[in-house]
Amino acid sequence: MPRKNLIMTSQMQKIIVSDTSCLILLHKIQKLSLLKDLFGSITITEEIKAEFNESLPDFFIVQNPSDQIYLKILLTFLDKGEASVLALALEIGNCLLIIDETKGRKDAKKLGIKITGTLGILLLAKEKKLIKELKPIVNQIQETNFRISDLLIQNLLEKAGE
Numbered sequence: 001m002p003r004k005n006l007i008m009t010s011q012m013q014k015i016i017v018s019d020t021s022c023l024i025l026l027h028k029i030q031k032l033s034l035l036k037d038l039f040g041s042i043t044i045t046e047e048i049k050a051e052f053n054e055s056l057p058d059f060f061i062v063q064n065p066s067d068q069i070y071l072k073i074l075l076t077f078l079d080k081g082e083a084s085v086l087a088l089a090l091e092i093g094n095c096l097l098i099i100d101e102t103k104g105r106k107d108a109k110k111l112g113i114k115i116t117g118t119l120g121i122l123l124l125a126k127e128k129k130l131i132k133e134l135k136p137i138v139n140q141i142q143e144t145n146f147r148i149s150d151l152l153i154q155n156l157l158e159k160a161g162e
Contacts, residue, residue, distance in 0.1 A: 014095070015043055015096075017042075017097045018042050018044055018048065021099070021118065022035075022098045023052045025144065026121075029140040031137065033057070037128075038124060041061055044061070045063065046062060064084065070086075071084060074087050078104060086113065090113065096114050097113050098117065099117065119148070123159055123160055138153055
């Protein structure tokens, strides 16, 4: 997502829904509080809470999709966590979904759901001056099992002016 759109999105969205990968990665690098600083609260499903399997800070709201039809359809081609957050995002409507997995992102886009990923969140945090530099954080990420292509890292750092 282009930088300008991400900034506008963060200011206009009322509900931010997140998949598990962003939570796990930000927890591993001790930056989970960036989500609160950027958005105030984050909505996740019970499935995401179970996948995260850590104590949740108080800025997380757990909400499941009430319409099980979306969920059942999405479960035919997505895993439980991704299906639950896509179903919830569809139900909520005008929200931003934080999702990193390629298939989930593609499916979310096809369904008209606005998305960003963990790297988009980090870029926004730098733009909002919540972090000074992305390079040290990227280095931390590379020490985890989270995989980012060299091209994606290069593009991120260029967008961040680093």
